[in-house]
Amino acid sequence: MFERKIPKDLDCGMAMIMEIIGGKWKPCLIRNISQGHRRPSELQRLNAKASRRVLYQQLQELEEHGIIERIVYPVLPPKVEYFLTELGNSLLPVINVMDDWGTQYLKNPHKRPLLKLGA
Amino acid sequence: MFERKIPKDLDCGMAMIMEIIGGKWKPCLIRNISQGHRRPSELQRLNAKASRRVLYQQLQELEEHGIIERIVYPVLPPKVEYFLTELGNSLLPVINVMDDWGTQYLKNPHKRPLLKLGA
DNA sequence: GGGTATAGGGCTAATTTTAGCCCTATGCTA
DNA sequence: TAGCATAGGGCTAAAATTAGCCCTATACCC
Numbered sequence: 001m002f003e004r005k006i007p008k009d010l011d012c013g014m015a016m017i018m019e020i021i022g023g024k025w026k027p028c029l030i031r032n033i034s035q036g037h038r039r040p041s042e043l044q045r046l047n048a049k050a051s052r053r054v055l056y057q058q059l060q061e062l063e064e065h066g067i068i069e070r071i072v073y074p075v076l077p078p079k080v081e082y083f084l085t086e087l088g089n090s091l092l093p094v095i096n097v098m099d100d101w102g103t104q105y106l107k108n109p110h111k112r113p114l115l116k117l118g119a
Numbered sequence: 120m121f122e123r124k125i126p127k128d129l130d131c132g133m134a135m136i137m138e139i140i141g142g143k144w145k146p147c148l149i150r151n152i153s154q155g156h157r158r159p160s161e162l163q164r165l166n167a168k169a170s171r172r173v174l175y176q177q178l179q180e181l182e183e184h185g186i187i188e189r190i191v192y193p194v195l196p197p198k199v200e201y202f203l204t205e206l207g208n209s210l211l212p213v214i215n216v217m218d219d220w221g222t223q224y225l226k227n228p229h230k231r232p233l234l235k236l237g238a
Numbered sequence: 239g240g241g242t243a244t245a246g247g248g249c250t251a252a253t254t255t256t257a258g259c260c261c262t263a264t265g266c267t268a
Numbered sequence: 269t270a271g272c273a274t275a276g277g278g279c280t281a282a283a284a285t286t287a288g289c290c291c292t293a294t295a296c297c298c
Contacts (some may be wrong), residue, residue: 005253006286013221014146014214020224022141024256027133040275049128051257056276076264077274087224094220095133101213102132105139105206124260124283125256141284159245170287177286195294196244 004106017094020065023058025050027095030084033068034092067091136213139184142177144169146214149203153189153211157200186210 011014016116021027025047032046040059060084062068067088073079084092140146142168151165159178163171178201181187186207193200203211223230 010225013218013223013225014150016221016225017217018141018146018221020221022137027137031133041273051259052276053258054256057256072275075274077266078264078276080275090218094216097213097216098136099132101210102135102137102139104132106129106132106135160243170289171246172288173286191245194244196296197246199296201247 020062020067021091021095023061025055025058026062027098029055029058029062030067030088030091030095033082034084034089038083040080040082043082062088137184139181140210140214142180144174145177145181147216148177148181149186149207149210149214152201153203153208157202159199159201164203181207203237 001016008015021030028047029043032043037043037046040056043055043059044050047055059068059070063070063082063096066085068082069085071083073081073083127134129138140149148162148168148186150163158160159175162174162178163169166174178187178189182189182201185204187201187206190200190202192200206226
């Protein structure tokens with residue numbers, strides 16, 4: 001897979017939650033799923049800018065962290081659905097607080113001295 | 120400096136706040152400063168595992184985003200202090216919510232199926 | 239003079255994260 | 269038969285982040 005050289009130390013809560021929601025697409029995925037978009041293909045469509053590969057990887061990690069649950073229906077063509085676990089649901093308020101703050105920030109350019117967004 | 124190939128799109132609040140606090144040491148720095156540790160050398164001591172270089176970089180970014188303010192005292196040897204801006208202060212509750220959630224997660228291993236921490 | 243400490247920039251390398259292609263398999267429709 | 273959709277793994281490359289060294293300058297102490 002990939003051999004990590006520098007060990008992660010999830011010493012504080014902050015590091016822990018960053019480990020969980022820190023991926024580039026994870027917050028989006030959590031949101032999408034919470035809004036009823038459960039199937040992988042749907043999530044791909046909603047996050048068209050993300051490579052399919054990465055979405056699956058991040059979904060896997062969310063699953064490993066116990067944030068989402070993956071249900072496989074034994075049908076053909078395959079059908080899979082993701083659901084937020086109870087733990088995942090408990091994350092929603094946190095994400096909302098973060099998003100609210102970020103949205104406020106975006107609305108107040110005067111408080112935003114210089115943003116080098118590159119490219 | 121570094122030429123970004125893939126443009127960042129800070130389309131939603133979530134992306135925005137991640138841009139601001141997403142650095143490896145940024146939440147720590149914000150906390151440290153909020154707790155009265157203002158001088159660069161102090162921050163280095165508190166985050167001994169981080170390279171000095173990276174700390175400075177992240178401090179710069181926090182400053183550019185308007186989260187902290189840098190005061191230079193014209194003395195020798197040089198003296199610099201960082202302070203949270205009003206905006207930076209408004210970030211503290213958000214960070215606390217995140218940290219609380221993460222701390223809870225750390226306390227409940229049964230809700231934590233498999234953690235591949237590597238190394 | 240040689241050591242400390244102060245605060246940082248320049249530059250490159252190591253590490254980690256994302257992205258992009260290939261491949262599997264089945265059943266449907268045109 | 270060809271093409272689409274379904275859901276993913278394998279592998280490698282690109283991009284981004286973080287780390288690690290070098291350097292500057294001044295004033296103190298021994």
